[in-house]
Amino acid sequence: MAVPVLPNSSNFLGVALVINRSRDGPRFVFHYPPHIPAVDARPSSRGTDSDDLDDDDALMDRISNPAAGASSGSLPKGVDLANWNHDDHLETESGSQIVPWEHVGGFPTRDLESILTPPRAYDKKLFSVSLDQLCVASYPICVPENGVWKKKKRQPKSRPSLSTRAGGGDDGIGTSRNGDSPVLAANIPQIETHDMADEPLGQEAIDGPEDGTNPEEKKSGMTMFNLVFILNPNKHETKELVDTVYFHIIRKIIKAYKYAQQRSDFVWKESKRILQLKDKGREDKTRLSVLWRQILETSSLASSMQDIYEAVRANKIAALQLETPEGTVTHSVQIPVPFHLPDIPAADDVEAEGLRGLWVTTANNFADLDMATIDDLSFLDKTFALLLLYDEKKIISELQADGDDATNAMIEFVRLSKPTTSFHSIGQGPSLSPAQVRKYAQHFIFWRRAIAIPPLHARDVYIMSPNSKTSTLPLASQTWAKAFPLAPPLPNFLAELSTAPRPYKFFAPSKNHRPQYLQMLAWLMRGGWVTQLCTFAYVVVWPEIQYEVDYQIEADEIKNAKNPSATDDSASSPEAPTSQGSSFNGSDFGDADEEADRERASSAAQGSFASKSRPSSPASKADEDESLILSPSASAAPTDPLERSVSSLPPLPEARNPNESIAEAARLTRLADRRSRAHAEHAAQHARKRAPAATDHPSQNLEAAHLAHLAPYIILDAKKATGKESMYLSAIGRRFKDARVRASWPVFWKYFNGHSALERVCLMEDLKRKEAWALLTAMSEHLITVRHW
Template identity: 55%
Template sequence: MSQPVLPNPTNLLAVALVINRSRDGPNFVFHYPPQVRPPHNQPGQSQYGLPVETRDSDDTILESLDQPVSSFDNTVDASSSADHTHAWDDHRFTETGTQIVPWEHVAGFPTKDLASILTPGRAYHKKLFQLSLDPLYCVSCPIHVPESGVWKKRKKKKPDKAKSVRTEDGGTATSDIDLSRLFTHSSSNGAEGSQAEQKDKGDEVDDKRASMTMFNLVFILHPRKHQAKELIATLYLNIIRKISKAYKYSQQSSDFVWKESKRITALKEKGREERWKTGRLWTEILSSSSLAASVQDIYEAVSQNRIAALQLDTAAGPLTPSVQIPVPFYVADLPPDGEEGQRGLWLTSANSFISEDSLDEPGFLDRNFALLLMEDERKIIAELQADPDPTTAAMVEFVRLSKPTQSFYQVGQSNILSLGQVRKYAQHFIFWRRAIAIPPLHARDVYILSPNCDTRRLPRASLEWQKTFPLAPPLTNFLAELSYAPRPYKHFCPSKAHRPTYLLMLAWLMRGGWVTQLCTFAYVVVWPEIQYEVEYEREAEELRCAKDHTSETTSQPSSSFESSEGAHQPPSEKRVPTINEQAAEQARLERIAEKTQREAAEKAAAHALKVVPTATAHPSINNAPHLAHMTPHIILDAKKPNGTESLYMSAIARRLKDEKVAKAWHGFCKYFNGKSALERIALQEDMKRKEAWTLLTAMSEHLMCVRHW
């Protein structure tokens, strides 16, 4: 399994904000980081894959981009001089007296030209906008002002808050972000609310005066060519679209984007006049504009694969949207040689083969998974208790009740929390990367040293292990013992009284990706004896049907000639066949009947010579001569067998003499696909583990089992 393509400081060069005004035109408002070096290959040396909107722009823009060396590059070469590291931040002047400002070039391009091509038309409103400046990619989700020309919408009282948002054309569309969940508003007093209402008309006038027709949050990428498509899709779906929608919400509610853009632009003009260094200017901008600070937070969090928790200080109150790229907390297989990025992740196939049918059943997830906190329980509870929000009390109880040994279903059986609350809080902790979902830990399950563990962390982990469990064996010895002779985990406990402590040790090892569960998977195997029996019975049934059909046809007079002759003629035109024609047709039918009877007799004779199938107690070791030419058949998915495999399954069920086992056979078949761990059957079927394994043992003659993570 290849490593997922995630943004990093190498392929994510910058995040920029561009706006457009009907009066002043495009404006490259802000970008982060302040210095964005151009990639090694010069963009002007390759073709540009520009969208249709940008191809219709002024030709001078493309001409300026096609120049491999600009006037700024003549003054300060990005790669030719050794002192450029210190000189790039200086203000320079050309021979004609034009001032060259360092922050007005990004990745080797003038920001004025970038602003022109990064303000696409309304056709790209809330859609993926992708601009290729080889080898760079500019990716965004442009947001245009509504057709009315005013950003702010009038508040309308609605009897019911549906999970939909009003679109610009007056219709409704399902929202891909639940704003009530995504944004947290600070409480405001009544005086502030009344003042805001009194300023509604003034705000609308300011909106029209500002005439900001669109804004565009642009991600400037430099990916490898074979990774570009995946990286762009990942960023757009998880980050760009959601943040653009958050900015749109803040712009419509309080004109936030425009007001912050004015503040940033004014500071940049002041920096130009007073010849500030870029570092000083960016410090001023970041300290005075929460919009600029959010751009910084987006870049730093996304490039470091962290959660971007933004703070937008709008006039209507702070908004705190949080976005992230979901990262896998497990891998289903070992990464290829040379890909070390996934080392240390939990190695398991327990999560990778969940079918869509199972996902539609909440009970499947509730019974098969438990919550494993990634930090100390006391630390998380202390953080929750410091929050005055009344809902945190229930979350504290959830943390106390949730144990890695108890499934979500078991936690929901308490009188304190409902199953719905358990699901909701579990999703919350998993989203914030404070926990992961794992199959419940059990002392009777088998755990081994994970082949995907990161041994480079072993020295530090050994010290933490000794500090956390001072009486336990050394970490290296304990891991070696687990894998030397895999057996149920309870056998490593000195006594039953030590089992709770040893389960805590197991949770610690799972949290660090040091161990993984060794699970059992099964396929249905059809031995030759059963195949022969099904084929024999099917052939006998065909012979009986053929015999009955022959008896019926010979006992009834044939009128096929008349039927064939008169089928296509009206009653008035039917021709009476002659005596010769009737005799010829009768002779033909007799020949067909004789041939059919002869073939049936030959088949019956051959069938009579076959050995009558006999059911044995162990068909797997039946070496009878009449079975020598047959090989065992594996049913890859017993839940979805084909026609012949269905007959095999029924034949096996008839051989199970115990009525309880035969009934369980039909219920357990959905787990015999080589993908569902047999250790989960007891959880899913809500039965005791001993009972489930007793039934599986009774079926073992017809199962082929394999063991892996």
């Protein structure tokens, strides 16, 4: 199984902000966490003669040493750079300071700030640089060409509602094609998100400063800012990790920063405040940990960088709160994580340990669907229901506190959403339309408030999930006992589910207990403790049906060989007379070389025949006699079919030796005789075969002598069957005696591919469960089934 590459504590080292100033040049503003250690530092070259180092080696040697520019001989005695805690200041014997926050990832910040301020060509583009083992990714934002961050006046624009924001863009709907449904990147409850479009929102940003000065006359002191993500990925995972962080985190965070900068010069003002605190800390020799605590308490920009780092490395939702003079700008970003897995992570895969406890299923795998089905995702409404991951009352209270225009509709959706009710059923009611149901479901799924599961049903089979996180079983058992005090203990109940899998309704003491037991099942699904055991089918073609199809194909070939004009319209044309008598199609029993020889012989013979018919050509008595037999102008019509077909060809001007013509004609006769004998033998052999006879149970007819050379054949995907496989399916369909089953066979066989669960056929075809299983049972003679999640 391919585990998605996500940021974690090992490959995501930190985040930093670099700005470029119009007068003083680039400046490394802030980074978090306070200490970003070097990873696989380049070996020291202190023992190498400096004359032997080229310019590139000298540069890398300088930026790879934490105390570049200060040799160990200039440090006080007893100071060891290798054991430096990067919290205290160091002072050389010459009086210069080595400041701990001026070294990030093993590189001096004065070198990094130059590297991480790319030219304007990288404005609003992915900027990625590799520094030894480190990789940095960012999305630089440059000031507009006029040097002013604020834009020109625009018409006032009201704050968009949730339904408006869901229309598209980075803050609207984003589509995922790794086997999942589309997701709605709207706001989580209690988190206010402004539309971070390029144009600023709010009357203050539109009308300019309150002092009445024209913002275009005041140039900004900052020409660029760059939020940099410092990564340490495995070599084969670099591109995937960079793309994931860039598309889901970096671009959306920068959009929020850019909005705040255009609205109130937020990034520049916060950067100046942080740089002033760092300069003061340098003078006072403030410890790194103390200084960073002061900065985080003072600057909301620095605090947002801390929130980004902590949330992204823990794979959680990062909620930003930028305190600007015009008000708080809030924005939430996240990397969508899978809520299900198609397979079990390997036991020795350390990186996949975080995926333990996820729901394991193949129900959300749509890789085999054609593009027409993928473009129309309405079929998901029939096969999925919403399972809330939090208490319904808690989610409703959060929605009520949010106060959005769509709050009432979303609250109604939460109340109607049950893990036993499909989206299709909810959309058929009077309260919500199918489009609203799908949109709100995508909203809750994307923001980790719910997951989509096949509707729970008491007749389905559920087992303990092989991917369950058993290390949390003691704590989960206590929660289970509080939620369901009358239920069996959780370990016992899980063991009973997997010991003898059977429909879930048999675990309930009575029919009245089923609603409570379905609630227990929803609790188990929510925690990834159980998964559904589904049935998947392939079409199996038994030898009896194979023999029937092969027998019919052979009979048709013999029939077509006897009368080729009945099946090959291209053999006759209006200009050429139709041959009479016996004639054989060379493509049936001969090879291509013999057919080509026959055509060349016919052409050669016609050339010689034409030359003999000319009056000026001298001829002997024998030639004249032969011309009476072979020439098309002879009074006696040819009696041999081959001669008639040859005589019908147009004359060719090329002359040919008459002896060669006779030899070619004889050769053609031999070929015709050979084909005639082959056809006769083939027809006789077919006549000796036993005629196929249909039995009631072809799966049991395996010992007959005429079937001994055949083995059962499995069609891997009946929907894509062509050629002989399609003939097998048609032959099976003719075997069903019940007209309803015979009519349903072409409809159902698209699910016989080993990937579509038979438990969902009733949902897809709008049939009652009992009726769908009755039809599948009638077809079971020709199906081979497997069971898994």
